[in-house]
């Protein structure tokens with residue numbers, strides 16, 4: 238079985254949706270344009286859309302397109318535009334080529350497709366989905382101009398706890414152990430950032446018997462970390478004590494050359510935030526305190542300091558769970574959940590179940606509930622509970 242087949246066969250929620258779509262054909266006669274990572278886990282989603290009757294025109298994101306995934310998709314009637322590229326101008330051409338197909342629905346990642354659609358709008362667009370928070374921020378001011386439903390997957394509570402918290406937490410721990418092969422037991426870990434991802438990272442290192450401290454700039458999140466049982470020392474104390482440092486904030490320059498005096502001899506530093514700028518790698522390497530860097534191979538670089546200390550940086554400060562040797566990223570099942578939300582949201586837009594008043598809003602609660610019930614049924618064999626009076630969602634939890 239190829240890796241792609243293995244991943245596909247584990248996406249059980251999408252397999253059930255694809256089977257239903259082959260009967261209901263929600264996308265019959267429609268073109269869906271997509272701009273998300275083309276890697277094995279995306280295959281199950283794109284083929285479920287194809288099974289629903291869609292012509293799928295897909296391109297990837299910068300630097301993440303995998304050639305075997307492209308070949309597999311092309312062999313299965315998905316029109317893939319372009320190939321792996323790190324060139325922004327070339328990537329821009331690929332995105333424009335998707336829009337040229339005049340898709341009825343867009344599956345966007347970062348707002349790239351919707352923004353290009355707005356440069357030359359056409360009548361057929363019914364709306365679509367946006368995967369990320371950064372895409373929501375980019376598209377929210379354009380909601381009026383878009384005038385079509387755009388459902389933001391990352392704003393679903395399911396995406397937040399299943400993927401950002403549990404799956405990122407697990408895969409960062411898994412990547413740390415796979416790359417370093419060091420034990421975590423009894424070692425001091427400092428997690429910078431206690432958002433959804435940081436919560437998962439801190440919890441997983443604690444579960445691996447590390448002594449975890451959380452460093453947070455937001456007092457409310459810091460309080461939550463404290464009430465969750467983590468130490469919340471000053472950042473200087475946390476850095477001085479840490480054998481393992483993980484940044485996962487979304488901010489730049491979280492660890493800089495100014496911190497070199499604090500870093501413990503033998504510490505391992507890594508980043509799980511989206512951009513490779515949380516640890517200021519280039520500035521650290523240029524610091525006069527750094528006397529040399531030794532690439533230890535397979536994702537580890539050792540920095541030697543003038544006073545004899547050494548510390549180790551994983552995957553050059555790029556996302557540790559997605560860079561480095563054999564990156565696997567989040568668990569298949571967590572992606573299956575997120576992509577099930579994608580498939581159901583696109584179905585709702587195709588069926589006109591949501592309208593222009595849904596321009597750049599979170600996933601509707603009914604879809605979250607349907608996907609939650611489906612996951613429990615498919616993976617756990619648990620039937621949905623009847624919705625009684627007392628289980629009504631309190632108004633403050635209704636997201637729209």
Ligand SMILES: NC(=O)c1ccc[n+]([C@@H]2O[C@H](COP(=O)([O-])OP(=O)(O)OC[C@H]3O[C@@H](n4cnc5c(N)ncnc54)[C@H](O)[C@@H]3O)[C@@H](O)[C@H]2O)c1
Pocket residue numbers: 401405429430431432433434435452453454455458485486487488490491509510511512556557558559567
């Ligand atoms: N590695 C992955 O697979 C993966 C997956 C999803 C998201 N991400 C990325 O992880 C990052 C965090 O995502 P999130 O959803 O937890 O974000 P979030 O906004 O919910 O949480 C970030 C937290 O970091 C804190 N913070 C900001 N600057 C800080 C600093 N200098 N020191 C300490 N704390 C600081 C903020 O107060 C906030 O509480 C983002 O860049 C996101 O894109 C990575």
